[in-house]
Amino acid sequence: MAELTEVTLDELRHLVSDRAIEGESVLLNMGPQHPSTHGVLRLLLELDGEQVINCIPDIGFLHTGIEKNMEAKTYIKAAVMTDRLDYLNTIGNNLVYCLAIEKLVDLDVPPRAQAIRVILTELQRIASHLVWLGTHALDLAAMSVFLYCFREREMILDILEMVGGQRMMTTYFRPGGLWRDVPVEFEDAVRQFLRIFPARIDEYEALLTKNPLFLERTRKIGVLTPQDALRWGVTGPTLRASGIAHDLRKFQPYSGYEQYKFDIPTQTDGDTYARYLVRMEEMRQSLRIVGQALDGLPFGAVISNNRKYVPPPRAELGTSMEALIHHFKLWTEGFLPPEGAVYVAVESPRGELGVYLESDGGAKPYRVYWRTPSFVNLQILPLLSKGHLVADLVALIGTIDIVLGDVDR
Amino acid sequence: MDNTLQAACDAIVERFSAEQSASRQQITLKLQPQNIVSACRTLRDEFDFEVLAGETAVDYWPQMAPRFHVIYLLLSLKQHARLTLRVPVEGSNPSLPSIEGVYPNANWHEREIWDMFGINFEGHPDMRRILMPNDWEGHPLRKDYPLGYEEVQYSFNFDEIDVRKPYAKG
Amino acid sequence: MGIEKKLGNMGVATVTLEQAVNWARTRAMWPMLFGLACCAIEMMSAQASNYDLSRFGMELMRASPRQSDLMIVAGRVSRKMAPVLRRLYDQMPDPKWVIAMGDCASCGGVFNNYAIVQGVDEVVPVDVYVAGCPPRPEALIHGIMTLHEKVRGEKIADWS
Numbered sequence: 001m002a003e004l005t006e007v008t009l010d011e012l013r014h015l016v017s018d019r020a021i022e023g024e025s026v027l028l029n030m031g032p033q034h035p036s037t038h039g040v041l042r043l044l045l046e047l048d049g050e051q052v053i054n055c056i057p058d059i060g061f062l063h064t065g066i067e068k069n070m071e072a073k074t075y076i077k078a079a080v081m082t083d084r085l086d087y088l089n090t091i092g093n094n095l096v097y098c099l100a101i102e103k104l105v106d107l108d109v110p111p112r113a114q115a116i117r118v119i120l121t122e123l124q125r126i127a128s129h130l131v132w133l134g135t136h137a138l139d140l141a142a143m144s145v146f147l148y149c150f151r152e153r154e155m156i157l158d159i160l161e162m163v164g165g166q167r168m169m170t171t172y173f174r175p176g177g178l179w180r181d182v183p184v185e186f187e188d189a190v191r192q193f194l195r196i197f198p199a200r201i202d203e204y205e206a207l208l209t210k211n212p213l214f215l216e217r218t219r220k221i222g223v224l225t226p227q228d229a230l231r232w233g234v235t236g237p238t239l240r241a242s243g244i245a246h247d248l249r250k251f252q253p254y255s256g257y258e259q260y261k262f263d264i265p266t267q268t269d270g271d272t273y274a275r276y277l278v279r280m281e282e283m284r285q286s287l288r289i290v291g292q293a294l295d296g297l298p299f300g301a302v303i304s305n306n307r308k309y310v311p312p313p314r315a316e317l318g319t320s321m322e323a324l325i326h327h328f329k330l331w332t333e334g335f336l337p338p339e340g341a342v343y344v345a346v347e348s349p350r351g352e353l354g355v356y357l358e359s360d361g362g363a364k365p366y367r368v369y370w371r372t373p374s375f376v377n378l379q380i381l382p383l384l385s386k387g388h389l390v391a392d393l394v395a396l397i398g399t400i401d402i403v404l405g406d407v408d409r
Numbered sequence: 410m411d412n413t414l415q416a417a418c419d420a421i422v423e424r425f426s427a428e429q430s431a432s433r434q435q436i437t438l439k440l441q442p443q444n445i446v447s448a449c450r451t452l453r454d455e456f457d458f459e460v461l462a463g464e465t466a467v468d469y470w471p472q473m474a475p476r477f478h479v480i481y482l483l484l485s486l487k488q489h490a491r492l493t494l495r496v497p498v499e500g501s502n503p504s505l506p507s508i509e510g511v512y513p514n515a516n517w518h519e520r521e522i523w524d525m526f527g528i529n530f531e532g533h534p535d536m537r538r539i540l541m542p543n544d545w546e547g548h549p550l551r552k553d554y555p556l557g558y559e560e561v562q563y564s565f566n567f568d569e570i571d572v573r574k575p576y577a578k579g
Numbered sequence: 580m581g582i583e584k585k586l587g588n589m590g591v592a593t594v595t596l597e598q599a600v601n602w603a604r605t606r607a608m609w610p611m612l613f614g615l616a617c618c619a620i621e622m623m624s625a626q627a628s629n630y631d632l633s634r635f636g637m638e639l640m641r642a643s644p645r646q647s648d649l650m651i652v653a654g655r656v657s658r659k660m661a662p663v664l665r666r667l668y669d670q671m672p673d674p675k676w677v678i679a680m681g682d683c684a685s686c687g688g689v690f691n692n693y694a695i696v697q698g699v700d701e702v703v704p705v706d707v708y709v710a711g712c713p714p715r716p717e718a719l720i721h722g723i724m725t726l727h728e729k730v731r732g733e734k735i736a737d738w739s
Contacts, residue, residue: 557693
């Protein structure tokens, strides 16, 4: 195991200003283990007193080698690893991987599966925004919001456990549809959630939205202009808070999103407060989508019939020889998609989450590249933090909403 | 395919002698390394491809030469379109010009490609490793780099692996 | 808990010094914030209102290693993070305990590759391993209570 290597000033000479080299400004390390960095993010700060002159992020402390590991497993076994990338949006990661495989092999997904996918993805979006709100408010010293948010999140995790067996890493979506149908109690549980949650959002807004302390710490902090946002490839609520109404659910709809009516919340200020307002409104819009999807939930199969890619149900194995042969082939070798490459992107709570999947005709993916929103969004941190105080830096890391599993993969 | 997207593809094919291919409704243009910066600049300024969605590389060793293909994923909000660019790069001392001047967010993407594949980008202001430790040797996502798989301890080989495993001392 | 049984009419209990010291150590063991990945979210859930950790005296998650007793390694440890982990462990004062939470900390988990340390016991000595990917908050609490049982059986001489 390697020893800790000290980073000398020479290695960073091209990044820090001359004042640091002369010793006039202070170089401070906001290390990988820090309560406010939302994970293992290391920031090298160049400070003039309390003001930040420059901020150099150092990432890679959670690098898991998922892309290389997925190349060594078959497509179905690799789906298990997708949950663990952006661990607050586990269902969304499953969704984009399954959509990529379905596009690669041209596999149909029945409408019931699409509707349930939409319901669970939007519930996961609400759960992710709740964690964001809880930790962001906790960093800005509003601790009770943290406890309230996690109370609601437990309700969503109970629903996920009911359908997928696990609270977070369900791997519930499979290529062609879902692993199995939702149980009978699912609809009641989701309706119960839809009944009580709008009042809870009002509760959070009552605590924060007009709170003068919160306004003081978030207004005019970290202003991002729309031109900068596009140049730096920023997507998601961070882009929408700067005024550009770009949402992949409307831009390139997937999984039946074109059937549902919802708005894309935008703000024009581009500061931390605007991003807060956008995410709160997004939670309300997600509730609308879940309600519409649940009302119009069609009956039918939950997974495709294409036995070349989808395993047959266990009941058929005792009676049909073809089913047994398909099961055997899928479990020993896995399915063999045709050669080619696709890029599919969905709207995760953080921005555009995309998978570039390339196949060489074999049973294992040849190259899986994850275009993760946090990796791209984190690049604007040095830009946003120039001129602000160290205390504002904590608010900025929270407002960009990064998840280190997404950044480091 | 959309008219404006078709016009953009035709312009790039004509000016930079690119090859166009389409699969599953997604267009890919294959370019040569020396043309990539001007092609990206043209696409950004004339045809409104404002956003670089992603940049990565694929290693085709040993089946194909040139060994690496660098992939650029471009997104246009105005035209409602996506475009993929592919640039083949030689295997020994791979290097190509950086597009960080055209799309600033290529900075970290290209550092990651250097880290994972060993492809150098000329003109990049800060070519350092980003995901692996600074003193790591090798480029992990190349096909000739081993996975680093450690033998799993089952009950029949538990003791033999236990002897070799480095446990920490308090 | 044996102490209450010994309380007589006078409200005086006699115990050995070891029992008293270990009882005090288990009742307010302050964990150090070492949430790395997905297990950190379940650790936060265990700390929040539904599965409350503060009933064990542990709601104070100290960020500084100098002020904490327990390091819950929650999440996957990459090769870049391993020296940092060791340094933070060395900075904790005695007595200190380590819980390896989750499969990645116990044995490398799903990830058997170049980037992840295969089990955090290659870096720091571990007292309790909690299995799960991620373990439920109840599983983490069970792990903490197992650690409390282990601490109650310790001798003072172990830490001197």
